[in-house]
Amino acid sequence: MSFAKLSTSALAIAVVSASAAAARDQVQVAGSSTVLPYASIVAEAFGENFEFPTPVVESGGSSAGLKRFCEGVGENTVDIANASRAIRDREIAACAENGVTDIIEVRIGYDGIVFASQQAGPAFTEFEPSDWYTALAAEMPVDGAMVANPNTTWDQVNADLPAVDIAAFIPGTKHGTREVFEEKVLLQGCEDTGALQAMLDMGMDEDAAEGACMAVRTDGKSVDIDGDYTETLARIDSNTNGIGVFGLAFYENNTDKLKVATMGGVAPSTETISTGEYPVSRPLYFYVKKAHIGVIPGLKEYAEFFVSDEIAGPDGPLAEYGLVSDPALAETQANVADEEILGGNT
Amino acid sequence: MTDATNADLPYSEPAGVKKGSLMTQDARTRKRNAAEKRFKAYGVIAISIGMLMLLVLVYNIISRGTGAFQQTFVTLDVELSAERLDKVGNRDINDLRKVSTFGYAPLLREAFEAKVAEHGIETDLSSKDMAGILSPSAPALLRNYVLSTPSVIGETIKFEFLASGRVDGYLKDRVTRDSIAEDKNISPAQLDFVDQLLEVGFVEKRFNMNFITGADSSDARPEAAGMGVSMLGSLFMMLVVLALALPIGVAASIYLEEFAPKNWITDIIEVNISNLAAVPSIVFGILGLAVFINYMHLPNSAPLVGGLVLTLMTLPTIIISTRASLKAVPPSIRDAALGVGASKMQSVFHHVLPLAAPGILTGTIIGLAQALGETAPLLLIGMVGFIASNPPDSIASGLLDPNSAMPAQIYEWAKRSDPAFYERAWGGIIILLGFLITMNTIAVILRRRFERRW
Structure with missing residues (x-):
């Protein structure tokens, strides 16, 4: 019964391993x-x-x-x-x-966080935090009331952007990157557009207003990616109009597939990030x-x-x-x- | 009987039925024949779709993965200058160790400068950029060589270094001058330099054994990554599975099939075994984390724990197939054994078990093959990550030291950012498939050769 011997020895090793x-x-x-x-x-x-x-x-x-x-x-x-x-x-x-x-x-x-789209896709070359807020917010204040985000194409958000459907691929909530994206892009954009002030004027308290600034629409225009950047890249690859959120290192390894957009007029690079010019890091x-x-x-x-x-x-x-x-x-x-x-x- | 009666009767047309002939088909026969033809066509279409999918899959795997088995090498004569490597000058191993891999990098730059001068290669590149076409693993290779044979210091020795992932991609047509326009890691001038070296014959693409035998490498050097250590991890896991699942599974099924009374308790056990076989494998991973690591304090990322978890997963498969093959042994064999005076145990071990053995082995091999390809439970017990870097040096360390497994390694590579790792993930799939096909072939051969039918 060599199997019996084998199995007893394996069990013995298992017991010994606790001390090992x-x-x-x-x-x-x-x-x-x-x-x-x-x-x-x-x-x-x-x-x-x-x-x-x-x-x-x-x-x-x-x-x-x-x-x-x-x-x-x-x-x-x-x-x-x-x-x-x-x-x-x-x-x-x-x-x-x-x-x-x-x-x-x-x-x-x-670490820098960059916004990139397909190399051959529409000309997404310049973004402001306010563009992202206006494109992705779940609800925004209009004339003293909160309404669901009416924007469906990027040119409705900002006339300088291409007239294509909004399709954003952002990191899911379990990623540390999401937190940075919410604070440095969405909240910033919310302040820049005056939406934050409008919400405060409507009588919302500050926490609720900031929460509303960082709430992302759930109607399918923005997709949470829970996997890695490779998954975001695969989504961008199959969607000409898609824009994804990546780490700088990931982008630098895939420059043949991705083209990066500036944020607040600054192109992301190790230099602009170390000097603090590029805002999202x-x-x-x-x-x-x-x-x-x-x-x-x-x-x-x-x-x-x-x-x-x-x-x-x-x-x-x-x-x-x-x-x-x-x-x-x-x-x-x-x-x-x-x-x-x-x-x-x- | 009926045939005879029919033959005796004289053939007569039933009244009101149109006269027909077997030679000409009537409408209903044609309809039935057409239905049969259609059904056959559906079958052929179904099989063709399946075959087409298989072909697409195999074509994809092979076309994307074969690149990983080839790698670009750069030949270089390096002067191992004593000034840089042994400042003290006593060749003492402890002093030599103080020179880190960063201290070896200048040797490569000097070697490139010497090569350019010797062969009259015209280039505007700085020596740092020239050395940039090498893998970052090159200084480590030099350092290991010098530390293993310190006597070579001062000599000039010919080395073969891996080229960097981008240069390798250039020779494999994955990287072109257009695609690197925005790339910081390589410049078109460096590619020109590679072309010049190619002409002189110092850059070469050939079979890469390191991919099969080597260890995983960090994200900065995809060209140096290999499957070898994770293969050993898989091997040790399979040994644990075999050593535990086979005896436990066979003992359980012999008891249930031959000795246990048939009552509601055994019925419940039977139903639960079938249910267990359908439990998603990730559940076993959570169980393994809770029981083996958090409660029993077995080490993290160890193939032993992986093997234990996969044992739980494989047991139902083995029990079910063993019971089926025990059932297939005709009762007459047991009756005959008991009839000539054998005890119940003798009849089982001398007669039933040997006859059921081929079926049991087949089931075990298929169970092992299933376990070999399993990734999900390994995620939870820490076998996915940058782990497989030290090959185990003994059986105990093979079981207990952190290691990865083949499917976990493939998953890890597929996640990394450098596209060169993507190619290696496909290459890893080829190796894994090779193992699975071999195991399944052995199972089929065993069944063909030894299985008896009654």
Whole structure:
């Protein structure tokens, strides 16, 4: 009965593995799919240059990553969470409840969000935040009352835009990108058009008015994409009039298929984003569990390597891939070296 | 009997019926024949649609995926200068390790400059742009070589480097001068330089073994990515599935089929096994996350956990096919065994089980093939991501160290932004399909050779 032998040995290994897990020797990272390419580039270079094994980088979204990060301290929890937004107070509280108290926040650089359409499609070359608000808002104030968005073509939104149907592909609500899109484009557009003021004048309180600014129409003119940018690209490919929201790095890898539009008169590039001229950008972070430093081999070295000049600097491989490097990188390096935790060392 | 009676009767026309002949078809016969022809035509159309779909699929997979098996290489003589690599000059491995891959990059630039001077290639490119046609994996290759044999420092050695994904795309006609108009990563001047090197024969496209044996690579270097490590991940998962699902499944079905009393409890078990076979695989992934990782504290991303989850998924398939093949053994065999004095267990293990074995094996192989192609449960236990970078060095590390699996690797590649990964995803599908076809062929051969019919 060799099968019996095989199966008992497999079960034995399964039991032993619980203790084997205690000897985890590689760094484990989870979180944002926007940060994943950068983290994998760093992990690969880290594995090449150090005697530590290559870290494991999983994706799944900023929120999912931070949730796993906050599950507790111990070797079967992740050491680092990647996030395309800053950690929220609610998440810090959830972390603290599970004993994860000392968290080191590391800002790795900035990511631009670009608006692109098919290379051969209509001439979408210039946008203002107000165009996007007027095109995508669910309801807007007209003569003192909220009415459903009447616009169906882009030229109704702005006479300078092509006369084609509105077909926007925006990131779904589980993406960190969506939050930036709502705050920096829709809310901005809402203010620029005076709609926000009109709503406040109608007697709405500020929260409700801002909520109304960021509510996206659900009549099919705007489609939430819950998958990755590859899915948005596939939708744009099959729809001549489609416009999608992409990360700068994704656009730079697909310039043969996509043409990018300016926002507020500024073309997106690593330069315009680092100077702050291009309005739609956001910082990228990763969070390190201080309790794991010294327990998981290579964890601090990985964090330091990530923000070193030769990796995250303006000439490093991350910038080459599309990351906008952080002008305050030296400060971040010092923070990582001192293991400065959120809320300050006490 | 009836034939005889009919033959005895003299043939007579029934009154009022038109005289017909077997030679000429009447309207109703024609109608019936036409209906039959139409039905045959529908069948042929149905089969042709199926075949056409299959052809389109296979054509797509092959036309998009074969590119991944070829890769562009650049041959270069690199002077491993001691000044740069060993400043201390003692060839001490610890000092050599301090030079990172960034310290090796200038060697490549110098090698390009030397090559241009030697062959009289005219180009306005800076040496940095020349080195830009190489994969970012090139300095790592140099560094690993130097660290493994430090004695080569100071010599000039011929290396074959991977060309960057864009250059590779240019040789595969995926990248053209028009398509890179807006591209920051490569310029038309660099493509001209590649053309010049092609003429001299230092750039070459050939079969790429690394795609089959290599590890995954980061988003910055699609040209270096391979399926090898994730194949090992799949292999270890299949070993776990085989070692657990086969004995458990066979034992369960022998008990249910041969020993268990037929009552409402066994009926409920039977219904539940059939239901289990229809449960979506993602459910098993959630179960695996909750039980194996969160409760039992097994390591994340480990093929062992993947194997356990896929075992749960494969068990119903194996139980159902085993029970069917046990049922197919005629009762006379059991009766004969019992009749000559064998115990119930002897009759099962000496006579029924050997006769049912081919059917059991076929069911197991098909169950394994199904498990091999499964991605959804792996998403939840951390086997999708940038994982498969370290090949396992022992059986224990193969089971416990983080790894990916073939379908998870394909899914991961299909998500990445560089179009070069897209080609590799299709190439990965070819490899996966190869495995599935082989397994199914083995199942068919086993069935043909050993199955007995009564």
